[in-house]
Amino acid sequence: MLKTFDCDNLRSRLRTPRPKNSAFGTKIKMISGCSKRLSSKAAASEAARRTFRYVEPLSDARTPLAAFFSILLVIAWLLLSLPAWAHKPSDSYLSLSVEHDQVEGRWDIALRDLADAIGLDRDGNGQLTWGEVRDAHGEIGTYALSRLMLSAGTRSCTIQMLEQLIDHHTDGAYSVLRFHSNCGGPIGRLRVDYRLLFDIDAQHKGLLRLTQGGQTNTAIFSRESAVQEFSVAERSRWAESRQFIHEGIRHIWLGFDHVLFLLVLLLPAVLILAEGRWQAAGEFSSVCWNVFSIVTAFTVAHSLTLTLAALDVVRLPSRLVESTIAASVVLAGLGNLYPAMTSRRWLIAFGFGLIHGFGFAAVLTDLGLPHDSLLLSLVSFNVGVEIGQLAIVAAFLPLAFMIRRSWFYPRLVLTGGSLAVIAIALVWFTERAFDVQLFPI
């Protein structure tokens, strides 16, 4: 039997906490000394004695104000540092994003915890600098990866550290470990074996955020539940294709250059050129046919190059592609001002559509094309782009058709609008071709 807490024996200090409401819900009132014989000695800790002497002259304070100031003085005396972060139990934040047989990971581990585990404070001054952390990147990586195992079924996944950065959570600075994991085959069930810090902090938790196929699940690893398995849902084809359709729509809306190009081509669609002058087109059906030919030509062209680029058959430097897209908008605008080749507008749409397709491909590559359903995602993305285009046409055409006879349509809308678009596109062209920033946004 141990006697550490036996009053007759011990170092004469006995303490009991009472749960109340301080920082972590714990009221801390301590009692020391079990017998009178020992207690007076017990209190004579060094800090207490030093501080006691310091405040002594103020002890006669009797008014509330004086009492308050004496309290402030003591507090000022007790303050050793000015901490800025919260006190919080230890957590790490693990994000895993599953794509086919690959897992992309981000793991935020508190520098404090790393310091406790592997000792980062080289100079022992109680402060961790970026230099100290950076020098320990190798050790941090080795330590962290030895505490995390990913496996898909019976295959264990290899983990490769990519980079280590810094981020802040409510309780201070964290080392952010980015890694890439390869499971060597499709992942049906992902098994995560998490063992970080449990040996030195039993209340440590690992907060997991698992992303797969646009869905995010969360889970908590604790010492009692260190190994967990997640079924990586059979990504339904429909959900995947819907995701790519959505991205397609999003891109046509966010990529202003495509929208402007299309609009510029459509502006004269409600007019016909007769004897060198713009006149209102007669029937809605003929206008529709005109528009249909332009949009289809554009679509066919960009689908073609998009596919070629996505399959890596053709590859063009992005600076060239982006500048040419800007130039295409300028030329399309000029075409409206000098309507020499109006009857062949679908040809312009097709020609420049080819280059716009390379622009879409860059986006698709950023999204990460699934290897096993390449065709489906390509088609879906194209369908999305198409839906986006149709929405623009649907919004534009009726309005333009209604006001096509007014005096201001040819002058203000067609000429003015084309001029404005040319101006914008010229700025883009200059920025993209010469890699300069003309406007801050």
Place this chain on the structure above:
Amino acid sequence: MIRFRSLTVLAVLGWFTLSQVGIAFPEPYRPTDDAQVLERLSFKVTDPAAREIENLRADLRNNPRHLESAVKLATRYIEQGRSEGDPRFLGQAQAVLTTWWNEVTPPPAMLLLRATIRQNAHEFSEALADLDQVLVVQPTNTQAWLTKASILQVQARYDEARRACQRLARLAASHVLLGCLGDIAGVTGQSAKSQELLRQVLSAPTFSGRERIWIATILAETAVRTGAIREAEEYFAEAFKVGIKDQYLLGVYADFLLDQGRYRDVVSLLQSETRADGLFLRLALAEQALRLPAFQSHTAELAARFAASRERGTTVHVREEARFTLALLRDAQRALPLAQANWNVQREPADARILLECALADGNRAAAQPVLDWLNASHVEDLRLRQLAKQIEDTAS
């Protein structure tokens, strides 16, 4: 000229927008300066506390199954955690005890520490079970009786708490017994008697340090509850005069100042107390009353902390969260369930107060009923609680 000006305006707007985006979505970064300090640790290598802990760790490393070394190190961690208000140390203490943690009949010393750790996690019934197990083997374990009394008091099981205190009569010095009993008496309708006894205890110079803070704080709290403002201030001063930093004392004193409308004093008292959520909350409350600019950022910071705590699935800060939600977010509807959940775990005057305030703000008299029952059944003496109860009765009728 005009174009130049509008371009400037545009540039400023763009810059502003980008900076806003940067704040809203912080991204991990790579610092550029090697000397940039990223984190401050609890200890320098040269700190005596660090040396002590390092020695204890070394002992345990050499002899991992040696209970005495483990108990010493765990005790040291718990002490450290309390004086800093830092729960990481409690997790470390628990890790040190791993070997014995899941035994069916762990040694009493280990049980006592486990009870303390569980008490801190608000696992009160588990903590009480541990203590009872200790007391079966060691019926004269002073620490176990004290801890048991304090848990029972938090659960508003006053008769049992009193009985636990009484067991201290022959085990500890008289001031320990009187403190234990006086604390309960001060809440349950015998404040005059409690004050009288404890005042005598405090005037005897036989003890100091934490014990003195403990007794003086009980006296101050009792005085606050009975509305003796001046007296309370003196007892608070008495407690602070001891010169040991005590998180709980700072908290009750800040509450006292807030109730007096002395917001500036709260700000000067707690200015640098931003680590512990409880104290940080009181600082933000004072800043709100003074309309200080720091109030906004501090409220956002507190919200982030409560979110982080919820994310890890622990519910130790529910009282603070209820108070935060009611007073700073002004959302009585969301605060009330928090205050109710907290009341199911802790039943001290502060817990009663936040539940009454939430019920009042939400116009929900039924929610206040458990507290009203507690007030009457335990003859609770507390001016502010009685006022709130009366307000609730008035609005209901």
